[in-house]
Amino acid sequence: MSGAVIEITRTTGDEAETVGSAAYEHPLLVRLCHWANAISLFVMVGSGLQIFRAFPSFGAKIPQKDLLHWPKAFAIGGWLGGALQWHLTFMWIYIATGLIYLGYEFFSGNYKQVLFTHRDIRGVWPMVKHYFFFGPKPEVREPYNPLQKQAYTTVIGLGVLSVITGLAVWKPVQLSWLAWLMGGFHWARLWHFLVMWAILGFVFGHLVMVILHGWNNFVSMLTGWKKDPEY
Amino acid sequence: MESEDSKPDAGKPPEVDAKSVAPDTPLPESAKPEDGASPTQPEPGPRRIVGIDERKLTRMSRRELLRVAPVLALGAFAVPGLQEFLLKKGLGFSDWASARLFRRGHLAPTFSDAEVTPFDKFPINGYDVDDPGVIFENWTLTVSGAVQKPGDYRLAQIQTLPRTRQNTRHVCVEGWDVIGRFGGARLSDFLAMIGADTSSRFITVGCADDYYESLDMATALHPQTLLCWEMYDKPLTREHGAPLRLNVPTKVGYKQAKYLTDLKVTNVLDKVGYWEDQGYSSFYGL
Numbered sequence: 001m002s003g004a005v006i007e008i009t010r011t012t013g014d015e016a017e018t019v020g021s022a023a024y025e026h027p028l029l030v031r032l033c034h035w036a037n038a039i040s041l042f043v044m045v046g047s048g049l050q051i052f053r054a055f056p057s058f059g060a061k062i063p064q065k066d067l068l069h070w071p072k073a074f075a076i077g078g079w080l081g082g083a084l085q086w087h088l089t090f091m092w093i094y095i096a097t098g099l100i101y102l103g104y105e106f107f108s109g110n111y112k113q114v115l116f117t118h119r120d121i122r123g124v125w126p127m128v129k130h131y132f133f134f135g136p137k138p139e140v141r142e143p144y145n146p147l148q149k150q151a152y153t154t155v156i157g158l159g160v161l162s163v164i165t166g167l168a169v170w171k172p173v174q175l176s177w178l179a180w181l182m183g184g185f186h187w188a189r190l191w192h193f194l195v196m197w198a199i200l201g202f203v204f205g206h207l208v209m210v211i212l213h214g215w216n217n218f219v220s221m222l223t224g225w226k227k228d229p230e231y
Numbered sequence: 232m233e234s235e236d237s238k239p240d241a242g243k244p245p246e247v248d249a250k251s252v253a254p255d256t257p258l259p260e261s262a263k264p265e266d267g268a269s270p271t272q273p274e275p276g277p278r279r280i281v282g283i284d285e286r287k288l289t290r291m292s293r294r295e296l297l298r299v300a301p302v303l304a305l306g307a308f309a310v311p312g313l314q315e316f317l318l319k320k321g322l323g324f325s326d327w328a329s330a331r332l333f334r335r336g337h338l339a340p341t342f343s344d345a346e347v348t349p350f351d352k353f354p355i356n357g358y359d360v361d362d363p364g365v366i367f368e369n370w371t372l373t374v375s376g377a378v379q380k381p382g383d384y385r386l387a388q389i390q391t392l393p394r395t396r397q398n399t400r401h402v403c404v405e406g407w408d409v410i411g412r413f414g415g416a417r418l419s420d421f422l423a424m425i426g427a428d429t430s431s432r433f434i435t436v437g438c439a440d441d442y443y444e445s446l447d448m449a450t451a452l453h454p455q456t457l458l459c460w461e462m463y464d465k466p467l468t469r470e471h472g473a474p475l476r477l478n479v480p481t482k483v484g485y486k487q488a489k490y491l492t493d494l495k496v497t498n499v500l501d502k503v504g505y506w507e508d509q510g511y512s513s514f515y516g517l
Contacts, residue, residue, distance in 0.1 A: 007282035022288055028298050035302040043308075055406035062352045064407075080405065081510040082318075088512065089321020093305070172402065173339040173481050173517040174332045180340070185400060185408055185517075222299055223292040 005229060023229045025143045025220050027110060033101040034221055037159075040094040041203075043086055044162075045196060046076030050083030058190045091166065098159055113143055116153035120146035140230040155202040158195055165192035326514035333516050335449055339480035342398040348409040350463045355470040356403065356484065358505060362469040363440035363490050370474055376435075376495035379426025386460065386474050392416035392424065395457060396464070399480035401487070402517055404506075413478040414461030419452045427496045435500065436477065437493035444488040444504040446479065450516065455480045458491075483515040 008020040026034075049070045056066045077083025105111040123146030129135030131147070138145070144152065164178065168188035172179040182188040210218055220226035307313050355361055371383035396414040422429060434451040437443050450456060459478035460467055467473035472489025479487050485506045503513045 008285050008288055009282040010285045016282075018282065019285060022283065028295070031295075031299050032302060035299060036305065039302070039305050051406065055403070057407075060348075060352060061354045061403075061407040061409060081506070084404070084512065085318040085322045085510060088325040089318050092321065092324060171329075171332060171517060172400070174334065174337060176337075176340050184340075185402060189406060219292075223295040225288065225292050225295065 005231065008227075020228050022225050022227050023143070023231075024224050025113075025226045025229070026224045027104075027108070028224065029100065029104045029108075030110065031221055031224060033097050033104070036093065036097045037101070040090045040097060041199070043076060043090040044094055045200065046074070047083040047086035047090070048192075048196060050075035050077040051080060051087060052193065054080040058186075058193070088170075091163075095163055098163065102156075114149060114152045114156075116146070116149040120149050122146070124150055142231060143226070143229070151202060151205065155199060155206075158199050158202065162192065162195045162199060165195055168192075322512060326512055329512075329514045329516045330447065330449075333447075333449055333481070335453055339399050339455055339517070342400070342410045344398065344412070346410055347398050347412050347463075353401075353409050353411055353462070353471075354403075354407070358440075358442060360440055363438075365439045365469070365474065365490055367474055370492075372475060372491055373493045374425050374495070375493070376497045377428035377431045378496050381425070384425070389416055389421060389458060389475070390460065392420045394461075395455075396461070397455060397457070397478075397480070399455065399478075401480075401484055403484040404511065404515070412463045413457060413459050414464065415457040415459035415475075415478060417454060418456045418458050418477075419454065421458050422451065422496070425496075431496045432498045433496075433500055435493075435495045435497060435502075436488050436491050437495075438488050439490035439492050442488055442490075442505050443502060444477070444486055445500055445502075445507075445513075446477075446482070446486065447514065450479060450481055453479075453481055481516055483512075483517060485511065486515060 005021050005023045007018045008022055009016050010019045050072070053070055053072065053075060055061070055064075056068060056070065057064055058067060059065050072078075075083065077086045105114070123138060126135065126138040127145050127147035130137050165182060165188055167175055168179040168182050169185065169192050172185035172188065179185050179188050182191050216227045308317055367386075371385055372389065373383050375381050393416065394414055395417055396412065398410060398412050400408055401411050402408045418434070422434075429448060429452060432448055433445050434448065435443065435445045446456070455478075457478040459472075459476050460474060462468070462471050467476060472491075475491045476489040477487045477491065485504070502508055504511075507513045
């Protein structure tokens with residue numbers, strides 16, 4: 001699996017010295033899917049919120065009690081028809097990216113780097129203590145720590161749920177069994193909305209961590225190479 | 232750089248340590264040893280550390296960065312002109328997929344009378360006026376196109392067809408939904424009555440308020456697609472489209488035109504529908 005640490009050497013004349021280390025953490029397909037997904041997720045959320053603006057409620061139409069008025073400036077599409085065009089176009093990119101990513105992770109074995117398993121359970125609480133309660137930093141042995149694995153595994157599951165709930169909203173008749181599983185079209189629409197907020201919650205935490213972990217960590221999602229990893 | 236001691240395999244025999252870059256590590260193509268990327272660096276002592284030259288790593292990183300660049304192709308969606316084209320293609324693809332998903336024998340869910348939304352809570356959704364002032368005594372449905380018996384059909388004639396009543400969900404493109412009780416004749420029965428060529432691709436309808444719509448033939452022949460003259464077991468009220476409207480539980484609300492005046496069987500659509508022609512989905516099957 002990825003993440004083996006290699007020494008970086010600098011040669012001057014006959015002298016060679018070690019100046020750091022690097023690990024190849026993110027295979028090309030993972031990086032491509034990450035950025036394609038970042039773009040399509042941005043469009044799906046933005047256009048989804050514009051669609052939501054057309055009926056910003058999960059109750060009855062009569063009488064209509066609005067849940068919140070999402071500002072148009074933070075939405076994509078300009079009007080309901082435009083937002084639907086964006087949503088029904090980018091959903092294919094979003095789904096394709098997800099399938100390519102999941103297929104690659106499965107067949108390459110790269111999922112071992114990210115999949116949260118029972119072995120990671122013990123390591124979650126020490127990481128939580130470290131991040132939120134000034135606890136000591138647990139030893140880092142691999143690219144993702146247990147808490148990261150838990151977060152990434154969860155958000156991949158949320159991504160799958162966003163597609164499933166979305167299909168139930170889009171096709172409540174042809175996929176009536178799917179809508180039925182969610183309590184019918186009306187509830188499927190609410191689940192779809194809630195899954196979006198859960199994903200946005202992850203994105204917020206993710207961005208905070210990216211900022212906290214600095215440049216080398218950010219660059220690794222572009223080049224695959226992480227300089228001076230902590231393990 | 233961390234000390235060697237902090238590595239998991241520190242202290243292991245040298246032959247194990249030499250594999251600290253495991254041969255099965257999936258390095259990028261550009262990082263394969265034959266590329267000269269990983270010159271083994273002799274060091275004093277038993278330990279042989281596999282390393283990579285600093286400049287080589289920089290070059291490799293740049294190459295890997297360029298390989299991610301194809302994602303920028305999505306930027307085409309930000310280019311005016313191209314954007315409209317691409318979104319139209321995307322929506323068209325969704326419509327194509329929707330038509331493939333449609334199964335003629337698959338029924339929309341039906342509901343018990345207790346689950347039906349009360350009549351006064353069923354929204355009245357007109358694009359223009361709630362009452363286009365149809366004079367019922369003079370009303371006819373004008374049939375044209377690929378049919379054996381074109382002409383004007385009175386409501387009483389249409390009502391000689393078997394009546395179907397169904398409690399089905401009405402889903403608006405805006406996102407709200409209600410369960411209504413609808414009654415009328417199957418459109419497929421009416422198409423048989425007028426001798427329609429059902430190998431044609433579309434049904435188009437015109438309305439008293441100048442609204443217009445179209446249905447694909449598969450949907451028109453669906454057993455739950457009604458020429459509807461009743462809601463809640465009473466004749467249609469004017470606001471709900473009297474005297475005749477479409478009720479299509481397999482389609483979104485805007486397909487379910489009210490105040491019908493014209494019906495045509497055709498292979499060619501010069502217009503799709505009032506909302507569709509402004510950018511909404513042409514098929515929008517649920």
